[in-house]
Amino acid sequence: MKKRSIFILLAAAMFLCSVMAWTEGQAESADTGKALPPGPEFSSAVIPSDSGAVKPVNQKADKPLRIAVLGLENNPFWIPVKEGTFKAAEELKPLNCTVDWINAGAQHTTDVFSKAIEAAVAQEYDAIATIAGDSGVVPYINRAVESGIPVATFNSETEVENKRLFFVGADLYKQGESAGEAMIEVLGGKGKVAIITGFFAVEAHELRRLGFEETIAKKAPGITIVDRVENQDKADIAYNQAQDFMTANPDLAGIYVTAGGPFGAAAAVEDAGKTGKIKMISYDFVDETMEFVEKGVITGTIGQQPFAQGHDPAIRLFNYLVAGEVPEAGRLLTKADFVTKANIDQFWSK
Amino acid sequence: MTEIKISSPETGNDKISLSFFRRIFQIREIGVLSALIVLIIIMSFASPYFLKMQNIFNVIRGMSTIGIMAIGMTMIIITGGIDLSVGSLLAVSGVFTARLMFHGVFPWLAVAAGFGFGIGLGLTNGIIITKVRVNPFITTLGMLSIGRGLTYLFATGLKGAVASNVPMRDPSVNFLGAGYIGPIPFPVIELAILVIIFSLFLKHTVLGRQIYAVGSNKEAARLSGVNIDRVQIFAYTITGAFCALSGIINAGLLATAATNAGTGNELDVIAAVVIGGASLSGGEGSIIGAIIGAAIMAVLRNSFVLLHLPAFMQTISIGVVIILAVAFDNLRKHPGKS
Numbered sequence: 001m002k003k004r005s006i007f008i009l010l011a012a013a014m015f016l017c018s019v020m021a022w023t024e025g026q027a028e029s030a031d032t033g034k035a036l037p038p039g040p041e042f043s044s045a046v047i048p049s050d051s052g053a054v055k056p057v058n059q060k061a062d063k064p065l066r067i068a069v070l071g072l073e074n075n076p077f078w079i080p081v082k083e084g085t086f087k088a089a090e091e092l093k094p095l096n097c098t099v100d101w102i103n104a105g106a107q108h109t110t111d112v113f114s115k116a117i118e119a120a121v122a123q124e125y126d127a128i129a130t131i132a133g134d135s136g137v138v139p140y141i142n143r144a145v146e147s148g149i150p151v152a153t154f155n156s157e158t159e160v161e162n163k164r165l166f167f168v169g170a171d172l173y174k175q176g177e178s179a180g181e182a183m184i185e186v187l188g189g190k191g192k193v194a195i196i197t198g199f200f201a202v203e204a205h206e207l208r209r210l211g212f213e214e215t216i217a218k219k220a221p222g223i224t225i226v227d228r229v230e231n232q233d234k235a236d237i238a239y240n241q242a243q244d245f246m247t248a249n250p251d252l253a254g255i256y257v258t259a260g261g262p263f264g265a266a267a268a269v270e271d272a273g274k275t276g277k278i279k280m281i282s283y284d285f286v287d288e289t290m291e292f293v294e295k296g297v298i299t300g301t302i303g304q305q306p307f308a309q310g311h312d313p314a315i316r317l318f319n320y321l322v323a324g325e326v327p328e329a330g331r332l333l334t335k336a337d338f339v340t341k342a343n344i345d346q347f348w349s350k
Numbered sequence: 351m352t353e354i355k356i357s358s359p360e361t362g363n364d365k366i367s368l369s370f371f372r373r374i375f376q377i378r379e380i381g382v383l384s385a386l387i388v389l390i391i392i393m394s395f396a397s398p399y400f401l402k403m404q405n406i407f408n409v410i411r412g413m414s415t416i417g418i419m420a421i422g423m424t425m426i427i428i429t430g431g432i433d434l435s436v437g438s439l440l441a442v443s444g445v446f447t448a449r450l451m452f453h454g455v456f457p458w459l460a461v462a463a464g465f466g467f468g469i470g471l472g473l474t475n476g477i478i479i480t481k482v483r484v485n486p487f488i489t490t491l492g493m494l495s496i497g498r499g500l501t502y503l504f505a506t507g508l509k510g511a512v513a514s515n516v517p518m519r520d521p522s523v524n525f526l527g528a529g530y531i532g533p534i535p536f537p538v539i540e541l542a543i544l545v546i547i548f549s550l551f552l553k554h555t556v557l558g559r560q561i562y563a564v565g566s567n568k569e570a571a572r573l574s575g576v577n578i579d580r581v582q583i584f585a586y587t588i589t590g591a592f593c594a595l596s597g598i599i600n601a602g603l604l605a606t607a608a609t610n611a612g613t614g615n616e617l618d619v620i621a622a623v624v625i626g627g628a629s630l631s632g633g634e635g636s637i638i639g640a641i642i643g644a645a646i647m648a649v650l651r652n653s654f655v656l657l658h659l660p661a662f663m664q665t666i667s668i669g670v671v672i673i674l675a676v677a678f679d680n681l682r683k684h685p686g687k688s
Binding site: 073074075076078079082200226227228229230232233234235236239240241243244245247248260261263264267271286287288 | 397399402404405408412415502506512513514515517528600603604605606608609610611613614651652654655656657658661662
């Protein structure tokens with residue numbers, strides 16, 4: 001009996017809380033109805049000419065504004081992203097706006113980012129920029145927007161449509177296409193290529209793999225894909241796999257690494273004395289990768305303007321809040337810079 | 351049914367040949383060893399590259415860190431324990447060593463410190479399990495998390511305030527992971543030496559026999575004067591040392607201590623030990639068996655790349671091997687029972 005009454009009490013308390021939260025949310029959104037313009041069409045896409053260097057409008061905010069950028073710090077990829085956010089904070093400070101970089105947690109999964117978004121809403125930020133690594137965050141993004149807080153996404157985007165204002169990041173399938181085109185060019189359209197992907201279960205890695213494979217199938221029938229394996233983003237596994245590929249295919253011409261740990265595969269190629277004979281294409285500008293680009297072991301690595309991903313969302317959110325400036329498209333794509341030994345100086349220094 | 355026939359009395363020559371067969375069948379490692387041999391025979395027909403010396407060494411080098419950790423895990427599992435933290439201890443020892451070197455600590459001193467760190471965390475596992483009486487599964491599950499967290503901590507601040515892989519550039523230390531003696535990768539030699547030493551240790555030393563005694567019957571071991579806490583602490587501590595060595599081998603090979611090194615390795619190591627005939631309830635197992643177990647998984651992984659088979663089939667096949675190995679082992683131990 002006692003148990004049941006406690007249960008009923010708890011249920012009643014929970015119901016009351018949720019009703020209160022709901023009415024509060026309603027009141028708030030009505031309150032901040034400063035008639036902000038609607039956002040751009042969700043899937044429209046453009047590579048902005050000012051990507052990475054977008055300027056804030058020259059107009060001070062009436063009341064102090066706070067923008068939260070929810071990021072990650074679990075690997076060196078995020079260093080320039082964080083630098084981008086810090087730069088935005090510096091630029092917006094004189095305009096009466098603070099930007100906070102918040103390390104959301106260990107990885108880009110729903111459990112981490114749902115909590116981070118909810119916490120940012122609870123802290124009454126005026127706008128939120130977040131990584132949207134997985135479709136589970138969609139309801140959280142939508143709830144934040146419905147309560148009157150505009151949300152931008154960066155780095156990764158959910159397949160499912162949501163109410164975010166805009167996205168800043170790479171089109172992963174197009175990155176895969178560029179990698180495919182680069183591979184076709186360096187191989188002269190023929191030869192055997194092996195693929196090392198991070199996880200078959202990660203959408204982002206699959207888009208890069210499919211973009212690559214479909215481009216090659218379409219444009220270079222002379223290139224055969226000998227195999228696809230997953231290295232779980234780990235360099236030591238990539239090392240073993242690259243060794244096995246070279247053993248199984250003495251005439252292997254190329255290795256394509258879609259995600260983490262390309263330097264493991266590069267070390268195997270170097271140790272086998274096949275530097276330059278096997279063409280390697282990978283992603284991003286982390287130090288280990290760049291050292292192998294400099295040595296000519298990795299033929300080229302494709303970037304995605306990480307600085308812009310940390311910088312642009314905060315600035316564009318500010319411009320939207322203060323001047324009602326709507327970005328030119330829903331998907332603001334970053335440039336896929338192709339870095340080789342020839343142009344590495346522009347992108348990396350030791 | 352066949353097993354029952356074998357054990358029933360027979361006459362003359364039949365009896366001799368059958369009991370011979372039965373004896374072979376009862377050698378602990380025979381099941382996995384024949385599985386490995388069959389696999390190798392099939393592969394040598396299926397791929398012209400498989401039996402090449404270089405490929406064989408690649409395979410053994412590829413399994414060396416799993417194999418070295420499996421030596422320690424075998425001892426732990428024989429005592430009736432388990433260690434889920436081996437992958438994290440591998441990573442934290444490697445990153446700790448590399449980080450010290452990065453700050454200019456004399457390389458071999460950094461290696462010693464890395465070993466000290468791995469041993470310290472292994473010792474911590476052992477003490478918590480025996481003195482605080484926390485279940486080994488829980489203790490080492492906690493240590494898995496603590497070790498990974500410490501890895502990120504030691505990897506933070508090289509460049510900006512985020513975790514990054516730590517370069518490790520001393521050629522003499524890296525020889526542990528990347529070196530060759532003639533055509534033989536140095537990690538293969540390290541693995542072989544450790545397997546020989548610790549197999550002899552388990553068979554012929556007092557402490558080695560005590561490890562089995564603790565696992566078969568703790569109470570009996572205690573009553574006959576075995577310090578069971580000390581035996582268990584020894585097993586976890588030495589495993590910490592093996593993890594540290596594996597971490598340095600791993601970092602040496604790539605000249606970089608990666609923060610995600612060793613993730614999921616605990617499953618491979620436990621699988622190797624179990625495929626090799628160890629019983630999770632303790633008292634049984636052998637290092638040679640565990641190495642054969644690790645070799646079966648390594649050959650399978652190699653085969654799938656050599657034969658261009660889809661990767662998901664590799665994952666399935668390893669699962670099938672784990673279950674088959676234990677099923678076979680049960681048949682051996684309890685013939686006729688289903």
